[in-house]
Amino acid sequence: MISVDAMGGDRGPSAVVAGLARSAAQNPRIRFILHGPEDELRRLVSSRKSLAGRVEIRHAPGVVTMSDKPSQAMRHGKDTSMWSAIESVRTGEAEVCVSCGNTGALMAIAMLRLKRLEGVNRPAIAIFWPSRGPAGFTVMLDVGADVRADERDLMQYALMGASYARNALGIERPRVGLMNVGTEENKGKPELKLAHELIAGVADEARFEFIGFVEGGDIPSGRVDVIVTDGFTGNVALKTAEGTAKLIRDFLREAFRATPLSRLAALMAYTSLRRLQKRIDPRQVNGGVFLGLNGTVVKSHGAADATAVAAAIKLAARLAESGFTRRLAARVASVGELGAAVQVGSAGMEQTS
Amino acid sequence: MISVDAMGGDRGPSAVVAGLARSAAQNPRIRFILHGPEDELRRLVSSRKSLAGRVEIRHAPGVVTMSDKPSQAMRHGKDTSMWSAIESVRTGEAEVCVSCGNTGALMAIAMLRLKRLEGVNRPAIAIFWPSRGPAGFTVMLDVGADVRADERDLMQYALMGASYARNALGIERPRVGLMNVGTEENKGKPELKLAHELIAGVADEARFEFIGFVEGGDIPSGRVDVIVTDGFTGNVALKTAEGTAKLIRDFLREAFRATPLSRLAALMAYTSLRRLQKRIDPRQVNGGVFLGLNGTVVKSHGAADATAVAAAIKLAARLAESGFTRRLAARVASVGELGAAVQVGSAGMEQTS
Incomplete structure (x- = not known):
């Protein structure tokens, strides 16, 4: 129902x-x-x-x-x-x-x-993103439920996003990435290192593969199934991608209208262009899901x-x-204690190393 | 030279x-x-x-x-x-x-x-972004010099970005926007409100028009000439847009290769497609500029x-x-004191309101 x-x-x-x-x-x-x-x-x-x-x-x-x-x-x-x-x-x-x-x-x-689900601090909004991957989509969260997320929130986003990819896209063992900038020395947000540690610590238990940091260009690349980020960054990325796609669509339309020959070409390529349109049509992937x-x-x-x-x-x-709601709740509950343990462990490491 | x-x-x-x-x-x-x-x-x-x-x-x-x-x-x-x-x-x-x-x-x-220029805390990298605006480009900064920026840094990015747009794109009175998510109640980053106030306070003196908060979708919209954000958000947005453009380019190529008819159509539309390619070709807008x-x-x-x-x-x-280097330095110096005054003023307001 x-x-x-x-x-x-x-x-x-x-x-x-x-x-x-x-x-x-x-x-x-x-x-x-x-x-x-x-x-x-x-x-x-x-x-x-x-x-x-x-x-x-x-x-x-x-x-x-x-x-x-x-x-x-x-x-x-x-x-x-x-x-x-x-x-x-x-x-x-x-x-x-x-x-x-x-x-x-x-x-x-x-x-x-x-x-909120027991153990979840910040709910998130997850969306599908057209990609080159086998499922045709990448899941990204949070894209705007909350403007901030600490390392524990990001770890829960990883759990929820993996569960969502499994149930909505049928990906048995999703590859999860954490959004950052570059991997060079002096680059990247220091606070994301903690999230990296926490997510790596729950990956096995939660049956996903953690591929570490990813960049904006990886979203549609097909090398990752779930991208975890805070709602501010996710929302900016989403709106930027929509704006970029719209700009290219408009430019493409103008290009095909430029000359009589190009207008004829557009007619001939109609079916192919329709297929393209469908692959990047936001209507086909309509639905942000509130998780948590x-x-x-x-x-x-x-x-x-x-x-x-x-x-x-x-x-x-x-x-x-x-039965996604029940499965997600069970997943968060089963890993919740483990996540807490990992967090305590990492705090301890910080003090001793 | x-x-x-x-x-x-x-x-x-x-x-x-x-x-x-x-x-x-x-x-x-x-x-x-x-x-x-x-x-x-x-x-x-x-x-x-x-x-x-x-x-x-x-x-x-x-x-x-x-x-x-x-x-x-x-x-x-x-x-x-x-x-x-x-x-x-x-x-x-x-x-x-x-x-x-x-x-x-x-x-x-x-x-x-x-x-660093006297008075500049964090230098920034500024890039051009293809847009619908009269100059054909939007300036965005910072796209990755530093992963963070406080309100004073963002104010300086506004000064530097406006000066850059004026000298590189010939826009006499650039429209400057501050990247945020939504404008609804409970949305947006609270710390950006301070930056909003600071930037609004120096706009007249620095000869730019401050249009307030903008979203990711506004980057190529033509309603803004300079977009100010921290280097983490800017870098994610830039890489996301590049990834999106590449995905659409690849899908377009596949669409045109799908059938003999579509291949013929691609040949006929060659000139128009080349024109499109040129409009979104990153090689034509090659050059991130270090400012500050x-x-x-x-x-x-x-x-x-x-x-x-x-x-x-x-x-x-x-x-x-x-003479951009000299002009930028003069701009930052002339507004530097004003910016400091605005900051003190806003701190005072916070305490009394």
Whole structure:
């Protein structure tokens, strides 16, 4: 069962319901609880055959808008579709919640209602990044849940990211890297050395391979499956990559429009260019996942259309079916004590060496 | 006069001399001091007509390699071409130095011999970033001279970056932005608020427009001319953008190779694709500049070929002709006291508000 917030996206509930219909047609096992204004949703759902008998509508008249502050949403958001959608995960009716709404508000309500997993200090947002690797994607976290992360947070991001890559991408033993700059003497952040030690100490127990420091250029390289960094750095990297991709796309479009010959060439290469477009289309990898809470929340792009919503639902369904929330909690719990031991050990080493 | 380190690049001195020849043919005023093993350089230079009478060769038998540590280069590098090239700037024989060598070693030797500008705590490396702006580029700094920067450093980066954009890109009143994540409540790094205040306080005096916080996606957007950030974030952003551009280039190549029709299309679009390639070609914007020292150093890519070396020389010549080193020093000195005053003012405000 997937809990879906119908409201708060830039394209309104019709795009969300269209995405649901597409997912339902592709996956016969999937069922939804849909949150929002009942009358409007009933009308939208009834016009979609593939959704017949598979959507339970939960009335919630309020909407969290993109301009609402997280603190407002936490204090006054009880009647909203976003709150209601998260509530279905809290009560256990649904395994995973999907929303296209305001990221800050969604994280704030999710933190408030679902609470952090035992042993997790800072939840993180993980995303997929197109890459040359066999799975076609690299997982990166945190990309913006929190602007800072200490070595223990980064170690937990490694655990959570590895578990996520295993369940969402099917990578049995993910390769985990820690973002840094260069590996030369005098380069790199000194505080990342501690995180390096901690992550190396839990890798075996948590069944991932730690490949050490990686750089920004390694993100899409295919030599790493999970990249761990603080939310400030991760968010800057994500936005920079999106901006770069958009710039190149625009320049490419201009290049193909430049002359009659190039316009003809663009027509001839249409299928190939479409294939390229699909490989780097953010809609195909839509869904940042909040990790580290008692429940899994998939944040879809605010501008998501039916294709993008369907991609987020597909991810949510995969995580629900694999029992991801429970597996992640077990992983964090089992390694938590070990991580604490490693940390004590490293502090001791610092004093004696 | 431009001082050029002939050694240390991946393609050896022949690529450097080829770049010099190209620059000399384009710019009749330019003259060089070329540092490296005399016999080899004399042979390479004598085969280039455009260089006749315009290159003074300065013998330096040693080479700083890419794997040398900065500390080694500082202690044992006196006989190297890199050291000698910087020495020509220190003595005032040349206005600007260009090197394709090891970045860390180059920065270390430059710091040691040129010393920091009075009032500058951390020097920075500034680069050009392809953008939609009228100048075609955004300046970003620091991209890796130092992994950290406090609010005073960031304020100085704003001064130095604005001065650089004015002299290298001809932007009379550059728009300066401070890198952060989001502008929502609870988002962004708290310590950046202080930097925001300091930069806003010197903008008028330093003749730039401060547009406040910007995000990663703004780098190529054309709405900002100079982006200020710490060297860790800047380096991750730079490497991430390079990795993204390379991934898309590879995917594009694969897309065009997919079918006979797409291969034909690629041939037809050749000129347009070349134009695109040129717009995002890192060789055309080759040259990170070290700012904040008593002298200007242009760091060319290690893998630079003749085209890339010529681009770095062109930048160096422009900076030399505009008297950039002197102007930058004057700017930092004139605003230095004002900046200190603003800082005291803001500390006072914190206590009373």
